[in-house]
Amino acid sequence: MDIEVNGLRKRYGRTIAVDDLTCTVRAGRVTGLVGPNGAGKSTTLRMFLGLTRPDAGTVHIGGTPYASLAHPLHTVGALLDGAAAHPGRRARDHLRWLAHAGRIPRHRVDEVLERVGLTAVARRRAGTFSLGMAQRLGIAAALLGDAPVLLLDEPVNGLDPEGVRWIRTLLRGLAAEGRTVLVSSHLMSELADTADHLLVLGRGRLLADTGVRELIAAAGTRTLEEAYFALTAEAVEFR
Numbered sequence: 001m002d003i004e005v006n007g008l009r010k011r012y013g014r015t016i017a018v019d020d021l022t023c024t025v026r027a028g029r030v031t032g033l034v035g036p037n038g039a040g041k042s043t044t045l046r047m048f049l050g051l052t053r054p055d056a057g058t059v060h061i062g063g064t065p066y067a068s069l070a071h072p073l074h075t076v077g078a079l080l081d082g083a084a085a086h087p088g089r090r091a092r093d094h095l096r097w098l099a100h101a102g103r104i105p106r107h108r109v110d111e112v113l114e115r116v117g118l119t120a121v122a123r124r125r126a127g128t129f130s131l132g133m134a135q136r137l138g139i140a141a142a143l144l145g146d147a148p149v150l151l152l153d154e155p156v157n158g159l160d161p162e163g164v165r166w167i168r169t170l171l172r173g174l175a176a177e178g179r180t181v182l183v184s185s186h187l188m189s190e191l192a193d194t195a196d197h198l199l200v201l202g203r204g205r206l207l208a209d210t211g212v213r214e215l216i217a218a219a220g221t222r223t224l225e226e227a228y229f230a231l232t233a234e235a236v237e238f239r
């Protein structure tokens with residue numbers, strides 16, 4: 001299920017957060033949405049989910065705008081920055097509550113806990129979780145609806161190397177199942193080994209829509225990180 005984006009724009013006062021974004025996010029691969037702080041990544045993802053209203057443009061998910069999807073939670077799973085469980089709530093109860101609210105069968109809760117490796121700590125309160133465990137719980141919530149489209153805002157943020165490796169394997173597995181996986185990061189290094197395709201944003205503009213290998217090839221002898229810095233040099237917020 002592809003995501004088709006056409007002429008998407010969002011302005012906050014004098015800041016143009018997203019500037020005429022047109023692209024297609026394809027199924028069956030991991031697409032990285034990468035750009036420096038303030039590039040417009042979160043605003044873009046929020047517009048995909050209908051949480052922020054665009055000034056112009058459209059987003060269609062499998063041909064339908066999010067707001068018109070018949071089964072939104074079974075179509076798009078999302079992890080947004082700061083989407084956290086109440087600290088006093090046990091991990092399993094948090095997911096049961098989300099499943100109940102979204103009319104998702106209860107057995108999915110144990111399935112997603114297993115998939116993110118939290119089964120053993122499912123009875124612990126979310127407030128006692130490490131950053132990495134909390135991140136896994138957020139990903140479990142995104143997986144609850146078994147959706148073909150997954151939008152993950154900075155899922156690698158704060159993970160240790162083992163966590164980074166784990167998430168890489170998970171995302172690649174989800175794409176191999178044919179899902180559309182869109183994952184944002186401000187660090188190219190986090191996505192280099194995970195993404196098949198990259199959308200590079202800078203100050204709201206799409207600077208590159210390219211395969212990871214093509215970007216490296218185009219950069220000549222540069223590493224991917226250097227190619228990214230060269231591409232976004234003009235777009236860094238504070239220089």
Ligand SMILES: Nc1ncnc2c1ncn2[C@@H]1O[C@H](COP(=O)(O)OP(=O)(O)OP(=O)(O)O)[C@@H](O)[C@H]1O
Pocket residue numbers: 012015016017035036037038039040041042043044186
């Ligand atoms: N609700 C808002 N009100 C005003 N300005 C906003 C709002 N949301 C975002 N912005 C501005 O829009 C621009 C893009 O922000 P956005 O959060 O989408 O970027 P980002 O790429 O996700 O950045 P980061 O990596 O820092 O999270 C920034 O200049 C930001 O300050």
